[in-house]
Amino acid sequence: MTDPHDRSVTGFRTRFLVAASAWAVLVGVVLVAVPLAYADRLPDPLATHWGQSGRPDGSMPFAAFVLLLVVLWVVVAGIGTGVTARARTLVRRVPRAWSCAGLAWAGGFMLITQAFTIAANLDRGHWTRAAGLNWQVAVVVAAPIAFGALGWLAGRHGPDVPSGPPQARPLIDLDPGKRPVWVSTTTAPWATWLAIVALAAAVALAGTALSGRLPGGWSAVVPLTVVGVAGLALSSVSVRVVPEALTVSIGPLRWPSRTVRLERVERAWVEERYPAQVGGWGYRGLPGRATIMIRGGECLVVRYTSGGRLAISVDDAEAGAALLNALIARQRPSVER
Structure with missing residues (x-):
């Protein structure tokens, strides 16, 4: 295993954290700035779901749409960067490359999804009159994969410390007069935090929806609750x-x-x-x-x-x-x- 005080590894970790943080901030800024820039040209609520016919069949309040993407990205970026920055993952090329690919794919998916949602709703007056989505679905699938491929290539640069040699089968001697146990x-802190953030967001949205200030907030409560329960299941x-x-x-x-x-x-x-x-x-x-x-x-x-x-x-x-x-x-x- 590599020396944790190795300057080359320490320097690479610093560069990785700077690059990952820059990507996380860039995506987060776009997710907030773009919808706010077009807010006066968008209906509220927005069309956020399209049926098999390509026509809109579901909506979400403007604020809930922005908040949902931002919260999901903060959770994904925080967990992805934290997991990849751990020494055991960072110094091995394959797990590092796949982790970077996942971070890039998630950011690309959210950016592309937001872009097409805003474009479909722009200047439409009401969400039911939003533009249909047909060929755009293929782009929503393909573009994030391209982002992921770029992330995978970027993650391949850097140190690659091989695993140690296979260990012999461990054995111990047992005392015949005792019952060994x-x-x-x-525990996985990332999963615990994922559960806390997702469940807290679900409770906040549910409370806001019940108060009448965000009627469409219920559409985000279920997926956030599912993410929270999954996080608890993976926490230990x-x-x-x-x-x-x-x-x-x-x-x-x-x-x-x-x-x-x-x-x-x-x-x-x-x-x-x-x-x-x-x-x-x-x-x-x-x-x-x-x-x-x-x-x-x-x-x-x-x-x-x-x-x-x-x-x-x-x-x-x-x-x-x-x-x-x-x-x-x-x-x-x-x-x-």
Whole structure:
């Protein structure tokens, strides 16, 4: 692993934060300045949704439209920049490139969506008379992908520190007179803040809508609530190993929870995995080969006797793997130590 005091890495981190912050500020300024510049030429509410026919079939108050995009961008940009700036992600080219691609894609999507929404509503008098959207849909899909590709290319510049060599299967000696237990919980501050911001915004919009000052605010309450609940679900993961089983629990309520009997486990080890490698955060993959990704870095990997695998991003994974292997060896003495 690279020295955290390496001047080249420190200098690159500074440059990255300056560039990412500049992009975040630029997108945020455009999301606020453009609708305000055309406010006197836009209806209130605005057409914000178009049906399969290409005609507008849904609306949102002007203030809610601006606020929703800005809040979403602040959350996405803050989390994306913070996650990518972590040393473990920043010094590796592939996860850094994909993180930059995601940040660029999100900014491009919001800018393009806002641009077409404003253009369709401009000088229309009422949202029901907004221009239809047809070929613009293809641009809304393709343009953010182009932004993401540019972000991916930009993220490839910089240091690329390889992962360390594979570790041997960890083992510990068990005291036959004691019942061993290992518990580890990992939290994701970014997910916690995502949940807090999204739920707070949902409550604020709901209160404003109930007061009658923002009647269309309800259209943003549901998606913000969904984002908040998802953030809570991704805020923590807890793993417990006892002689009978391995239990994985998700979220602050430790639900949902999954228990795997020890006789179904073949062995365990530790790997470094990152969201960009497994397709993002949360439960990634398919049953039999999945990753529970809360934060990038050290993961406990369990191989089932059926051949499937489960990886969990959790702290002190080496101790958990060592205890699992020792329990398996005690239960099945023929297992190679």
